[in-house]
Amino acid sequence: MLMLEREKLARLIKKRSLKVADEPVFKLSSGKLSRYYVDLKQITFDPEGDYLIGKAMYELVKEFNPDACGGLTLGADPIAYAIAFVSLMDSNPIKPFVVRKEPKGHGMKRQIEGLLNPGERVAVLEDVVTTGSSALKAVKACREYGLEVIGVFAVVDREEGGRENIEKEGIPLYSLFKLSELL
Structure with missing residues (x-):
């Protein structure tokens, strides 16, 4: 990815997604309160933002x-689709997939949706990693399906223990940005 595009993505994240407060007022999915909140849906649900994330994550x-x-729905979904599109444009198609939080209660009762076969190599995606618990839930579902998880790939690592928790499971974490780079 060109440095200019990475800088443009960083500016978009700072402008639309990063919220900063003087006191810890933002409740994270972990239940912890924080002074910082990163809402990447403000980027991934925007055509330009999703393209920039797709291009950057594809390069990663x-x-x-x-x-x-793919990864746990909903944060990973637009990223997976953007990577799929960008990868096809580069003649190197990477299939997207979605991991539900729980297996579907009807039909085929799948937890993972996508055109996958056991043994395939997959990149687990995250928009924002804090503790790593969402990524690890997706990793567990992928492994149970028989997929080989090659790593967790995030747009933002909040640097709050997620990397360590993911790496404890023998999986590397790669991120486009660390929160400290965006502050």
Whole structure:
């Protein structure tokens, strides 16, 4: 990814997604209160923002040659679709997939949706990593499906223990940005 595009993405995140307060007022999914909140849906639900994230994340994952990429719904979904589109434009298609928080209660009762086969190499995606629990839930579902998880790839690492928790499971974490770079 060109440095100019990375800088443009960083500016978009700072402008639209990053919220900063004097006191810890933002409740995170972990239940912890924080002075910082990163709402990347403000970027991924925007055509330009999703394209920039798709391009940047594709550049991050492509060297690992995944067959597919995806993660826990909803944060990872637009990222996976953007990577799929950008990868196809580069003649190197990477399939998207979605991991539900729980297996579907009807039909095929799947927890993972996508055109996947056991044994395929997958990149687990996250918009923002804090503790790593969402990523690890997706990793667990992928492994149970028989997929080989090659890493967790995030747009933002909040630097609050997620990397360590993910790496304890023998999985590397790669991120486009650390929160400290965006403050």
